Amino acid sequence: xxxxxxxxxxxxxxxxxxxxxxxxxxxxxxxxxxxxxxxxxxxxxxxxxxxxxxxxxxxxxxxxxxxxxxxxxxxxxxxxxxxxxxxxxxxxxxxxxxxxxxxxxxxxxxxxxxxxxxxxxxxxxxxxxxxxxxxxxxxxxxxxxxxxxxxxxxxxxxxxxxxxxxxxxxxxxxxxxxxxxxxxxxxxx
Numbered sequence: 551x552x553x554x555x556x557x558x559x560x561x562x563x564x565x566x567x568x569x570x571x572x573x574x575x576x577x578x579x580x581x582x583x584x585x586x587x588x589x590x591x592x593x594x595x596x597x598x599x600x601x602x603x604x605x606x607x608x609x610x611x612x613x614x615x616x617x618x619x620x621x622x623x624x625x626x627x628x629x630x631x632x633x634x635x636x637x638x639x640x641x642x643x644x645x646x647x648x649x650x651x652x653x654x655x656x657x658x659x660x661x662x663x664x665x666x667x668x669x670x671x672x673x674x675x676x677x678x679x680x681x682x683x684x685x686x687x688x689x690x691x692x693x694x695x696x697x698x699x700x701x702x703x704x705x706x707x708x709x710x711x712x713x714x715x716x717x718x719x720x721x722x723x724x725x726x727x728x729x730x731x732x733x734x735x736x737x738x739x
Contacts, residue, residue, distance in 0.1 A: 607622070610622050610623070612632065616628070616630055617629070617630060619631065619632045619634065626638075626639060628641070646663040647663050647664070648664040648665075648666060649662060649666065650665075650668060651667055651675070652668065652669050653669070653671035653673050654674075655673070655702065656673070656674075656675055658675065658676065658677055659678060660686075663688065663689060664689045664691065665688065665690045665691070666691050667692045667699060668694060669694055670694050670696070671694075673694075675690065675701055675705070676701065676704075676705050677726075680730065680732050681728075681730060683728050684730040686727065687725065687736070688727075689723060689725050690718055690723070690724045690725075691722075691723050692720060692721065694720065696720045696721065697720055699717065700716055701717065705733075706732075706733065707724075707726045707732070707735055708732060708733070708734045710737075710738050724737070
């Protein structure tokens with residue numbers, strides 16, 4: 551009989567005769583010892599980690615050779631790159647969501663990036679609190695028939711001259727980024 555010990559304490563007086571490579575699993579509320587079909591314990595095979603379980607890995611992680619790579623030493627992530635040289639190193643093109651607002655109101659959120667304003671119809675764009683999304687970037691393209699649009703109440707950004715603005719100029723692209731407490735314009739075109 552093997553005694554199951556956790557940090558040197560007898561765990562609930564349980565006794566079990568376990569064979570090599572068996573792992574304790576919990577399925578549908580019950581625990582049982584199982585032998586994985588590939589004898590690789592918990593490190594191989596397929597399955598789902600329950601939402602209440604935290605997984606901590608201290609070494610590098612590679613998915614599908616070089617599709618996604620996490621360098622645990624430098625705390626850098628590579629996408630289609632196994633030797634990242636920046637916090638996020640992407641070896642390929644990127645894709646960002648684009649939304650079109652023809653009329654009405656849109657409040658920019660965490661799933662927005664580019665917003666197209668393509669008609670002269672009345673529309674309002676609201677910015678979220680800059681304090682709640684430090685680092686986030688939005689790109690707003692105003693091709694609304696020569697119309698300058700105002701941002702919603704309380705939505706301000708600092709332009710490249712450092713002045714508070716609440717408009718999106720006609721025929722322009724406005725890129726803004728939250729620097730923690732305020733939105734700032736980061737482009738000049």
